[in-house]
Amino acid sequence: MDGLTLEPLKVVSTRGMTVDTQEFHPEPRVAAIVASHEHPEFIVNVKETGQVLLVNYEDINNLKTTTIGAARFLHDGGWDSTKRYFMTAANQSNKIAVVDSKDQKLTALVDVDKIPHPGRGANFKDPKYGPVWVTSALGNEKVTVIGTDPENHKDNAWKVVRVLKGQGGGSLFVKTHPKSTNLYVDTTLNPDPKISQSVAVFDINNLEAGYKVLPIAEWANLGEGPKRVVQPEYNAAGDEVWFSVWNGKDQKSAIVVVDDKTLKLKKVIDDARIVTP
Structure with missing residues (x-):
């Protein structure tokens, strides 16, 4: 066009x-x-x-x-x-x-399990395996880490180097930022409301430690509705992460802003004009 x-x-x-x-x-x-x-x-x-x-x-x-x-x-x-x-x-x-x-x-072609759904995926430097790219999945809780550096880490290139255990299946997006040490994994389509309404956060420098859970929908305080949390996105500075909280068209939705360093709530944007953002 x-x-x-x-x-x-x-x-x-x-x-x-x-x-x-x-x-x-x-x-x-x-x-x-x-x-x-x-x-x-x-x-x-x-x-x-x-x-x-x-x-x-x-x-x-x-x-x-x-x-x-x-x-x-x-x-x-x-x-x-x-x-x-x-x-x-x-x-x-x-x-x-x-x-x-x-x-x-x-x-x-890299084999993964099951129904990978990366969005754009996420890139970071793994402390053990070098540059990697990450996908989550719809079909299970696995967060799959794939090596991407054929020049300096040839043995790891285009291979699964880690499989992290997230909250559950139903994930749509993963996200990090060059200035961050956090990896966020949503679980938007998980059937358990506690899981679909929250996100997992991994420390890139200590991936074996598991994840922290951020109660994004609870912070939004929207009342009734599915309140599915989806698609973390950073601001340009890389110090804030914005989450959409999806509700039905006749229910309140919101955008929740989190401080990337402290993992604390920074702002809830819940204007009536926001419909399933």
Whole structure:
């Protein structure tokens, strides 16, 4: 699309063959699109076929597309710390696909368990294994840590180096920040309200110690409703973490701000105009 007018400039079909059974799929969905930092390309996850398309937009009249076979049921993902490798979940295949955006090829398929759902994932430097990327899961309590440094930590690259035990399944997002030593894991879709209404916080420098629980929904003090806590996001300075507290459209929702250093409540934003933020 034209960036100013949003007028379509080129329409490209994503129909194609499934990566495993080589069957034609007539209606595959696009699950994620990210811009490459290495080439003038968009990286496109085609969910049902398991194909990753590298669409070069340099000359849209003579469009070049590289097709990478990954694994079926591609969903969301994010960059490793170098912004070279796109780490993306093939959730119903229980794999993380690693796409090298510089060399434009599949680097690895990493087995994980069960139904990974990283959002963009989280990057930090593990005290033992070096640079890593993290995903949580919908299907269980596991928080899976994958090595991402093939140059200085070759033995750990594209391998599961740790599996942390979180509060439970139903996680949608993990988050940390370069200035933080905390790793936050939500459990939004867990059937237990105590778990879905709180978040787990791991100390990156002491991962074996387990997690602390922050009662985000309790702090929000919203009254009735499911009050599901979702998607921690840092402010630009990296000293605050903001959480959405989801309620029904006829119930009160809120945004809860936490001090990243003290893990204490800083502010509740519960304006009536906030509906399932």
